[in-house]
Amino acid sequence: MPVNLPPQYHQKEAELKTAKTLEEKISILEKLLTIMPKHKASEKLQALLRTKIAKYKKVIEKKPQAVKKQTVPTVIREGAGQIVFCGPSNTGKSTLLSVLTKAKPDIAEYPFTTKTPCLGMLQYADIKIQLVDTPSLSSQFSENWLGDILRKADALVFLFDLSSDSLLEEMEDSLTTLERFRIKDEATFTFTKKILWAGNKIDVSASKDIKEVFTELYKNKIQDGFLELSAKEGINLEQLPEHLFNLLEIMRVYTKIPGKPPDKANPFTLKKGSSVTELADIIHKDIAKNFKYARLWRIGDDKIAIAGRDYKLEDGDIVEVHV
Known part of the structure; x- marks a missing residue:
């Protein structure tokens, strides 16, 4: 209703x-x-x-409280991009990380099980994406270092529990915390990061009624994507890797040496809209400096393109740089 x-x-x-x-x-x-x-x-x-x-x-x-010293965890970036899992407590973030990667985070039914970041690598086609499980968002308990990790991430997955009777309160508390971390604008439903909103535990019968209330209040405001899933039962998890890849807004570009086949095992990853010059600069500064032209093969196009410095690349392009 x-x-x-x-x-x-x-x-x-x-x-x-x-x-x-x-x-x-x-x-x-x-x-x-x-x-x-x-x-x-x-x-x-x-x-x-x-x-x-x-x-x-x-x-x-409430009176102001003294700020206590914190031990700040370090997250070393790896892979083609970094996506951080965030959201209220007991929503299944750790379970999702363990299912998608070989990571083994602490998983329990009680709140705030995750105390520090836990990292895992997701294999997507021929690249790896770093996934980071983090402590729950809480206006009372979230420490400032969590905000730093969220701000440095390439994108976020906000995971919430569609079976929770307290979903609206949990959402509000988490959004308030994202405002404090300068991820969410205080006045509007806009964010400084690309966010995939993922509703977990759709296998639980109570999720249908709660989803209706959530949809009326939030779904029309969501911009970057919404996915219903069950980490425990594996429902819709096959869709998630592609969602995560798209969230990063990157593309894979393959290179080849003249007279040899392309290197399909080690693609370069660049932001969407990058040019041939930006690819050359990543390969080697001297190649970018002495660049003359590039030969380019594109999926679905039988012709070989002759590309200049400003030629815009697309996902799956094969590029042969000439100096």
Whole structure:
């Protein structure tokens, strides 16, 4: 059953974006509770608004705390790109990492099992993508070093539990933490990183009703992709590697030496839209400096192209550089 929020609700909700103080936000949230239709489908949203009100009131009452020293974990980048898993606690991030890679993170039913980053390598076609499992996003417990890891990643996977009765509260708390880490804009549903939103545990019967509420509130706002899956049962996992590759916005380019076959085992990875010059620069600075022209073979095209410095490359191109 859909929530069916009236137009007045959305008009009042828009005022939250311009509210300057916590007191103003509390007042608007209380009015939203009054406007909202009261029935079973709206119970979760009512609970979310009450949670926000309580949180803001607690912040007003709370005194500043001393900042404690932290031990900062180090994540060494490898592969064609780095994608970091993030999201609320107990959503299956560690399980997903173990299924996709040979990594063996700690997996348990209790919250906040993951304390430090855990790395794994995903084999996608002829390249490897680094996947990083991280501690859960929490406005109370997330340490600042987690924000640094998220900001340095090439892209993120935000994993959430479609069977959780507390999904809306968990989403709100995680999004608040992403705002603190400067990943999410405070006023809008926009982010500084490409994010794949992944709803886990669709094998659980309760996920259908919870998904309807999530869809009404969030799905239309999602820009970079949404995927439903079950890490435990393997549902839709065959789609995930391609989603991750596309999320990185990279392409594979193969090189060949004149008179020899192309090296198909070790492609160069470049950002989409890169030129022949950028490829030459990666191969060797002298090659870029002395570049004359390149011969190029493209998938689906029988002709050999003669490419100059500014020629735009595509995924799967074979390039023979001449100096």
